[in-house]
Amino acid sequence: MLKLFYAPGSCALASHIALEEAGADYELALVKTGENQQRTPEYLAINPKGRVPALQTDRGILSENPAILAYVAQTHPQARLIPEDAFAFAEIQAFNAFLCATVHPTFAHKWRPYRYADDPAAHAAMGAKVPSVLDEHFGLVEAQLSDGREWLFGDYSIADCYLHVFARWYQRPGLGTPASRPLVQAHIQRMQRRPAVARALEQEGAPIL
Secondary structure: OEEEEEOOOOOHHHHHHHHHHHOOOEEEEEOOHHHOHHHOHHHHOOOOOOOOOEEEEOOEEEEOHHHHHHHHHHHOHHHOOOOOOHHHHHHHHHHHHHHHHHHHHHHHHHHOHHHOOOOHHHHHHHHHHHHHHHHHHHHHHHHHOOOOOOOOEOEOOHHHHHHHHHHHHOOOOOOOOHHHOHHHHHHHHHHHOOHHHHHHHHHHOOOOO
16 A cells, blocks of 8 residues: 655645545555654654655655656556656656746745745845746746646646645735736636545645635
8 A cells, every 4th residue: 555644735735636536545644744743763764855745655665746646647547647648748747847846946935945045134035036936937837728728738637736736825825926827726726626636635634725
């Protein structure tokens, strides 16, 4: 059985949704990040990075959402969470890399600026820049959802699972102008109507937006 180490409100929600969509045999393991459990020796033995998510498999531990999402999709092909075509899958991986390496760190510049600088003035400057940068990021996402498509790459995929995390975060006050991205807003609503997504949100105690 798979085991997903997660924290409510974290980016682990993406992998949680994918596991539900795949109909995977898995269990959840709560990591209380508010109590700094991710830095305990016990958890660092699981994931030395001290982050969630981590997925325990019969072959070892996987970390990082893009890797976990691809693994879940490839080991549960009946769920059709990725296309068979290699180029189409690479496009999804490129988008997920953008979310992981560009969008996610932008939020961190607001919420965890101490990762990037020690000077409080630098923290304030980084935080002040975040809303305009996020609006730029989500402008690219908005363009990807154009042409009347429901899902990012035509068919529903792991990219939609991953986007849902950051689209939800973007709704928080002071992080940009989400109302200016109506296609992203509509994507949130479509996601929440999916039974697998609703189950994952309920299991994590996450509100419906």
